Amino acid sequence: MKRIALTGLALAVLAAAGAGYWAGHRGLPAAGPRGGLGSEGSLAANEPAGTGPVIYYQDPDRKPVYAAEPRQTGDGRPFRAVRASEDISFEEKPPGEERTAQAGKGRILYYRNPMGLPDISPVPKKDSMGMDYLPVHEGEGSDDGVVKLSPGRIQRSGVRSEPVTSRAIAQSIRVPGTVQLDERRVSVVSLRADAFVQEVAPITTGDRVSKGTRLARIYSPEISTAGAQFITELNAAARGGPEGGARQRLENLGVPPEVIAEIERSRKVPLSINWSAPRDGIVLERNVSDGMKMAAGDSLFRLADISMIWVLADVPERELAAVRIGAPATVRLRGRPGTAFEGRVSVIYPQIAEATRTAKVRIELANRDGMLLPNMYADVEIGSGDASPELAVPDSAVIDTGTRRLVILDRGEGRFEPRDVKLGRRGDGMVAVSEGLSEGDRVVVSANFLIDAESNLKAALNGFAQPEAKP
Incomplete structure (x- = not known):
């Protein structure tokens, strides 16, 4: 019986020693007086005690579970207190x-x-x-404006920098526009003398007509009188008499040349005259009917040639400086999303609309298949044209405070310096820098606002800490 008791005691001692060995070599918690964790809840009993204030509390098994206040695990074990000297970092440092x-x-x-x-x-x-x-x-409050960050902090903050390069910035302006007629291709058909409309051709608003197409047949007493005088002068000239000015009077009354030629050939004044279209185009207005009396200057028809069309784009005042005559422009109709028309800026109107603070920019386009119709809405994209290379940084690198525009210069070895810059044109996610940087400099493009906040805080705290100089 005594031998059995001694054997059991030896086995217990060996089991306790083995548990201590595996705890020391596998990072498991060493058993305390009651078989649990040590008094600090750490993983190794011989771990040096931390110094400084408690930063947070960590799971006793080193799991990524943290707490701001003391707490316990589900099985009643307390979280381990992590002090300032024990705070983890991405930097590799030897103990101590x-x-x-x-x-x-x-x-x-x-x-x-x-x-x-x-x-x-x-x-x-x-x-x-x-x-x-x-x-x-001491020594951390220098006035050189340089912010120093550790590699671990840089990695945790996601700081990323890129070199300053010279490139051509393709700037584009996207604005709304409307389709308008080319004012130079609009004609009004009218009479220069009182007349009666005997018959109107079967032409209505929206019809397409060609140059010389008969629009109406009219009778004008004034034109007939001038025609009779023209015949008299022709007969007199045939007998050797002087030639008068009746032909010029017919031309001044707007009589078509073919009608004058017919009078000269037949020596007869027609009772009515066919009035024809002066150009190709579509009928925008028809203001005449059979039997009407038209006074001199009244409009019979209004025609427009739509082979070439205008698009008037409304460019905001703040972007007007980027628009140049001859700049390429792409027009997309809202009614035909998949169709694009290419043209160029021909005129920048010298006036700003007071209500919208925009200026009209004219783009001339060839009206392919007649798809562009007056008063259509369009989306216009105006390019900046050929741009010469210039120093540029990504948009994300610039911090605009309203009164200052700056970038964070990466000087290497964890040192960063705020630098004031002057900016130029923008486009394709880039912004030109006219002053403050040189080609090859590296600027922070990610998490730069964090470094700027650190720099401003550092300057403010230095001002608080430094005593005022006494005279």
Whole structure:
């Protein structure tokens, strides 16, 4: 019986030793006096104790579970308190180097708000969320404007930089527009003398006509009188008499040349005259009917040649400087989304609409298949034309405060410097820089606002910390 008891005791000792061995070599928690974790809830009993204030609490098994306040696991084990010296980082440092670095930084000047608020304290304290204020040591408050970040912080913040390059910026302006007739291709058919309309051709609004097409047949006493005088002068000239000005009078009354030629050939004045279309086009208006009396100057028809058409685009005042005569333009009809027309800017109207603060820009287009109709809505994209290469950075690199425009210059080795710049044209996600940068400089294009906030906070805290100079 005694032998059995001794054997059981030996087995228990061996089991306890084995458990301690595997706990030390596999990172498992060493057993405390009651078989649980050590007093600090850490994974290794011989782990050096941390220093500084408690930053957060971590799962006792080193799982990625954290808490701002003390808490316990589901089986009742307390979370491990992580102090300032034990805070994890992406930087690879030998044990003890963190404390050595802290010790070599010099005396603490003050403590700043951990959330970046302009609040400092001469003594350690916590903010409303329980986070410890961060110490600022001597030598960290230089006035050179350079912000220094550790590699771990750069990686966590997602800071990314790109070189400044020289490139041609293709700028485009997208504005609405409307289709309008070419004013130079609109004709009004009217009479220069009182007349009666005997018959109107079967032509209505919207019909297409060709030059010389008969529009109406009219009778005008004034034209008939001038025709009779023209015949008299022709007969007199045949007998050797002087030639008068009747032909010129017929031309002044707008009588078509073919009618004058017929009078000269037949030596007869027609009772009525066929009035024809002066050009190819479509009938925009018909203002005449059979039997009407038309006074001199009244409009019978209004015609328009739509082989060439205008598109008037409304360009905002702030973008007008980027538009040039001859710049390429693409017009897309809202009624035909898949159809595009290519043209060029021909005129920039010298007037700003007071209500909309826009200027009209005229684009001339060939009316392919007659698809462009007056008063259609269109979407217009105006290019900047041929642009010479210039220094440019991505739009995301520029921080615009309203009064300043700056970029964050990457000087390498975790050093960043705010730099004021002057900007030029924009396009394709790029912006030209006329002053402040040189080709090859690297600028931050991602998370730059975080570095700018750090720089502004640093300057503000330096102002708080430095005593006023006494005369």
